[in-house]
Amino acid sequence: MAQARSSDHYAILGVLPTAAVAEISIALNRQVKRFPEEERDPATNAAFRELVVAYRVLSDPERRAAYDRTRVTSTVGASEALMVQLLVSQAELPATAEDQVLYLLLSVIANPALVGKKPAVNLSLVIDRSTSMNGDRINQVKAAASAIVDQLERPDSLSLITFSDRAQAVVPAMRVDNKPLIKSRISQISTGGATEILQGLQMALMELRKARRGAQISHLILLTDGHTYGDAEGCIELAKKAAAEGVGISALGIGHEWNDLFLDALVAPSGGSSAYLEGPERIDSYLAQRLDSLSQSFALDLHLRLSMAPRIKVRSVDMLSPSPHPMAHSGRSMAVGTLQHNAPLSILAELIVQPHTPGETSRVKADISADIISTDQRAQRFHSELQLSFESDTPLRPPLPAIERAVNKVNLYRMSEKAREEAEKGQLQEAARRMKRVATHLLNAGHGQLAQAALDEAVHIARTGDLSVTGRKRIKYGTRALIADDNLP
Amino acid sequence: MITCPDCQHRELDGSLFCTECGEPLQPGDDDRETVTLLFDPKSDDPAAPVLVGKGIGPLTAPGAIRFAIPSSGREVRIPMQDQIRIGRADAQRNTHPELDLTEDSTHEAVISRLHAVVLNTAQGVAILDLNSVNGTQVNGYRLPPHLPYALSNGDELKFGDLVVHVFFEE
Numbered sequence: 001m002a003q004a005r006s007s008d009h010y011a012i013l014g015v016l017p018t019a020a021v022a023e024i025s026i027a028l029n030r031q032v033k034r035f036p037e038e039e040r041d042p043a044t045n046a047a048f049r050e051l052v053v054a055y056r057v058l059s060d061p062e063r064r065a066a067y068d069r070t071r072v073t074s075t076v077g078a079s080e081a082l083m084v085q086l087l088v089s090q091a092e093l094p095a096t097a098e099d100q101v102l103y104l105l106l107s108v109i110a111n112p113a114l115v116g117k118k119p120a121v122n123l124s125l126v127i128d129r130s131t132s133m134n135g136d137r138i139n140q141v142k143a144a145a146s147a148i149v150d151q152l153e154r155p156d157s158l159s160l161i162t163f164s165d166r167a168q169a170v171v172p173a174m175r176v177d178n179k180p181l182i183k184s185r186i187s188q189i190s191t192g193g194a195t196e197i198l199q200g201l202q203m204a205l206m207e208l209r210k211a212r213r214g215a216q217i218s219h220l221i222l223l224t225d226g227h228t229y230g231d232a233e234g235c236i237e238l239a240k241k242a243a244a245e246g247v248g249i250s251a252l253g254i255g256h257e258w259n260d261l262f263l264d265a266l267v268a269p270s271g272g273s274s275a276y277l278e279g280p281e282r283i284d285s286y287l288a289q290r291l292d293s294l295s296q297s298f299a300l301d302l303h304l305r306l307s308m309a310p311r312i313k314v315r316s317v318d319m320l321s322p323s324p325h326p327m328a329h330s331g332r333s334m335a336v337g338t339l340q341h342n343a344p345l346s347i348l349a350e351l352i353v354q355p356h357t358p359g360e361t362s363r364v365k366a367d368i369s370a371d372i373i374s375t376d377q378r379a380q381r382f383h384s385e386l387q388l389s390f391e392s393d394t395p396l397r398p399p400l401p402a403i404e405r406a407v408n409k410v411n412l413y414r415m416s417e418k419a420r421e422e423a424e425k426g427q428l429q430e431a432a433r434r435m436k437r438v439a440t441h442l443l444n445a446g447h448g449q450l451a452q453a454a455l456d457e458a459v460h461i462a463r464t465g466d467l468s469v470t471g472r473k474r475i476k477y478g479t480r481a482l483i484a485d486d487n488l489p
Numbered sequence: 490m491i492t493c494p495d496c497q498h499r500e501l502d503g504s505l506f507c508t509e510c511g512e513p514l515q516p517g518d519d520d521r522e523t524v525t526l527l528f529d530p531k532s533d534d535p536a537a538p539v540l541v542g543k544g545i546g547p548l549t550a551p552g553a554i555r556f557a558i559p560s561s562g563r564e565v566r567i568p569m570q571d572q573i574r575i576g577r578a579d580a581q582r583n584t585h586p587e588l589d590l591t592e593d594s595t596h597e598a599v600i601s602r603l604h605a606v607v608l609n610t611a612q613g614v615a616i617l618d619l620n621s622v623n624g625t626q627v628n629g630y631r632l633p634p635h636l637p638y639a640l641s642n643g644d645e646l647k648f649g650d651l652v653v654h655v656f657f658e659e
Contacts, residue, residue: 021633025620025633025634025635028620028634028635029620055635056635056636059633059634059635059636060633060636089503089505090503093503094502096502098490098501098502099501099502100501100502100503101500101501101502101503101504101505102503103503103505352501353503396515398515399505399515403505404505407505407506408505408506408511408513411506411508411511412511414508415508415510415511437510437511438511441511
């Protein structure tokens with residue numbers, strides 16, 4: 001499925017399919033400026049005409065909706081399950097003697113022609129019932145779990161494991177036929193003991209295996225508020241095993257005591273998502289949303305492999321949506337998790353392009369493998385590639401809005417992470433200064449609350465020599481969340 | 490290499506933002522400097538847009554349009570033609586809109602040089618915002634740029650914060 005220069009309206013404007021109307025106007029302006037004034041005539045210039053048509057369609061909600069319905073199917077055909085699209089910051093690069101950065105934006109979109117009925121979910125909730133969960137936290141978790149029971153329907157199945165010093169299958173894997181029974185078991189959960197996550201995960205994986213048959217999606221959701229004791233490595237090993245069996249893992253950290261790096265590592269093998277809630281109030285909406293996204297799964301077990309011509313190296317890879325996070329990249333394939341039918345998956349890669357001579361060309365390729373749920377086809381392969389050319393004298397063009405936005409937001413997230421690392425290393429002045437810069441950028445972008453949190457942290461670092469436990473997570477997950485929100489500047 | 494103008498940190502060519510301080514590195518782009526796209530309202534070209542709010546305006550075009558500007562008390566009558574451009578005259582840039590609002594504009598930035606255009610289309614009279622900086626409203630509705638919107642007798646337009654009433658005349 002090699003795509004030549006795409007005639008896709010979104011690609012022509014350089015915006016993501018989720019772009020808001022305001023961004024589409026900005027994109028039009030930028031793209032028009034790529035044409036010298038005398039070439040801005042749709043009647044004689046086909047490329048300019050494409051741009052005008054793209055804008056006309058995407059700026060009109062009705063025409064855009066109609067276009068969206070047929071877009072993927074008409075581009076890749078009715079039988080191809082996914083569309084893989086590549087955009088770069090510049091396809092014609094200057095041939096210089098220096099290394100240069102090239103940004104690559106990859107989107108994967110489900111073909112609506114192949115969206116089947118809602119897949120059957122095999123879900124396991126793994127709930128921390130350690131002493132620290134006592135009170136509001138456990139009560140909210142129980143209420144949220146009960147709501148999940150209502151949200152599930154035949155032929156979904158559920159298991160619910162609690163853990164403290166040891167694990168217990170409060171609800172062993174079962175169909176959700178007898179909802180009152182399941183709920184009464186949930187209501188009896190009480191708190192006590194320490195946090196040992198591994199046993200909970202092991203038991204959940206066993207329960208998930210029992211209910212696999214007939215289920216298209218097997219998923220584990222961990223809810224915890226603390227550090228696990230001494231079994232972190234075992235947990236990561238288990239997450240790898242689960243991923244190899246096709247079991248996805250999501251994790252929710254409540255409060256400030258848990259280890260965010262551990263939860264990130266736990267969800268990484270399956271390409272799952274980790275999230276943070278400051279208080280217990282929104283546990284129910286988090287769980288409901290997670291289950292909702294699972295039910296909208298279109299393809300599972302996605303893996304991405306980027307292959308570059310010899311003089312192009314990958315510097316970093318970040319998932320932008322649906323769950324923004326930095327991804328470990330290697331020459332091998334990367335787990336990117338699940339694709340929903342109603343939300344594109346997008347990934348930003350930063351590439352280092354080594355010197356090329358004028359007239360040379362090069363290639364960037366992306367290969368995706370995925371299990372398609374509706375057609376029950378495993379390890380289907382999809383491919384997209386892009387040609388780069390090098391010229392001695394290439395005009396610097398304004399970047400595509402989608403790429404500029406993504407790079408800006410990822411950069412802001414990285415700066416906040418860097419400030420935190422500096423604080424940990426005792427470089428307090430640097431850390432405080434950097435956090436202030438993060439605050440300024442957040443404020444300029446209109447994120448007042450988050451900016452205030454960053455500013456508070458800058459002060460906190462200078463005063464106490466470290467970030468506050470609250471601020472650290474608030475800023476990390478706050479700047480992360482901005483990456484996925486395409487409607488924000 | 491690029492040197493960040495803000496913190497002097499060095500980044501590779503092609504970098505969009507400084508990894509040290511977060512400032513944009515490429516001479517970006519003034520998004521306020523807008524581009525206008527005019528289109529031929531009579532064409533059956535697929536590139537031509539569908540009229541938003543169609544069916545509200547009359548299909549027979551008025552002979553002229555009277556623009557009434559309450560803030561200055563000025564009224565301008567312009568015979569109906571294929572397009573009536575609205576903006577501020579600027580001899581240097583060779584912009585001469587049919588409806589020149591220079592004297593009604595309270596300060597320079599409110600009205601763009603080419604702010605909007607009234608079009609005589611096959612589907613009736615329409616107004617199109619030309620991606621103006623401060624926008625065009627019809628009866629309180631802010632128009633998306635470059636999308637024609639049906640215009641009716643008595644409508645209240647707002648260019649930036651300047652109110653203009655339109656009246657169709659025989």
